[in-house]
Amino acid sequence: MQKEILIKFGSKVKEFRLDRNLSQEELAYKANLHRTYIGMIERGEKNITLLNIEKIAKALAINIHELFQNIGE
Amino acid sequence: MQKEILIKFGSKVKEFRLDRNLSQEELAYKANLHRTYIGMIERGEKNITLLNIEKIAKALAINIHELFQNIGE
Numbered sequence: 809m810q811k812e813i814l815i816k817f818g819s820k821v822k823e824f825r826l827d828r829n830l831s832q833e834e835l836a837y838k839a840n841l842h843r844t845y846i847g848m849i850e851r852g853e854k855n856i857t858l859l860n861i862e863k864i865a866k867a868l869a870i871n872i873h874e875l876f877q878n879i880g881e
Numbered sequence: 882m883q884k885e886i887l888i889k890f891g892s893k894v895k896e897f898r899l900d901r902n903l904s905q906e907e908l909a910y911k912a913n914l915h916r917t918y919i920g921m922i923e924r925g926e927k928n929i930t931l932l933n934i935e936k937i938a939k940a941l942a943i944n945i946h947e948l949f950q951n952i953g954e
Contacts, residue, residue: 813935813945855930862886872886873949 815852816879822850824868824875838867888925889952895923897941897948912940 825835825846832850836843841863848854849864856864865872898908898919905923909916914936921927922937929937938945 813931817931855932857928857930858886858890858934859928861931871949872952873946876944876946876949879945 811852813879814855817856817875818850818852820875820877820879821846821864821868824870825850828868830868835864835867839863884925886952887928890929890948891923891925893948893950893952894919894937894941897943898923901941903941908937908940912936 821835825832830838832846833843836846839846839860841860845854845860846864849856849860861872861875865875868875894908898905903911905919906916909919912919912933914933918927918933919937922929922933934945934948938948941948
């Protein structure tokens with residue numbers, strides 16, 4: 809099920825975002841992305857690109873590989 | 882320099898590919914991607930998507946987070 813990775817990635821983004829008590833809007837602002845885009849990423853509805861993965865990781869103040877820990881095994 | 886992440890990612894793909902004595906063509910075949918696309922990824926010329934990152938990781942028989950170890954720090 810190819811899309812599984814998008815869903816797992818989205819859950820990780822949401823997990824880190826909530827850990828930092830950020831709303832989708834606040835994360836979007838920090839990452840310089842649109843709020844609705846963050847929502848779609850978290851629901852696994854977007855095949856995110858590497859440049860946007862980096863933006864989100866930086867906004868969450870984590871390394872990119874942390875977003876992929878235990879997913880895509 | 883936003884594109885830096887693409888260049889670093891591409892070098893990691895090349896590193897793992899060479900470790901496994903695979904040609905770009907063989908990796909492309911395993912990942913069900915085009916050979917020229919693999920070349921562009923390795924040179925950092927493509928903003929790769931997560932679904933293709935997963936294809937490449939599977940073809941290299943590694944976890945996605947290994948592709949991001951020590952990059953995007």
